[in-house]
Amino acid sequence: MGEELCAWIHLEEGAKEFDVKEYLKGKIPKYCIYVTEFPKTLSGKVKKFEMKATSIEILRLKSK
Structure with a gap:
């Protein structure tokens, strides 16, 4: 699979x-x-797509 948690x-x-x-x-x-806080939309929902992109960037992982 090649994915990391x-x-x-x-x-x-x-x-x-x-x-x-x-x-x-x-x-x-x-x-x-x-x-200290999660990235959120204007309606207060967590921006999971942004968290994934940030994780890949910070950890220098390869994106699928």
Whole structure:
């Protein structure tokens, strides 16, 4: 298949990336992107297509 799983993790105020990684060790995918908010449309829906494109760019993966 050639696909990779990437989790987007919304960090609440005061949460630290390291603490989340330690808590979820062995439970999360190889790739994680930590954000303070998800990209959304004007109606408030999550822009999954934008998240996919951003993930590919950040992780330097090949797009299908």
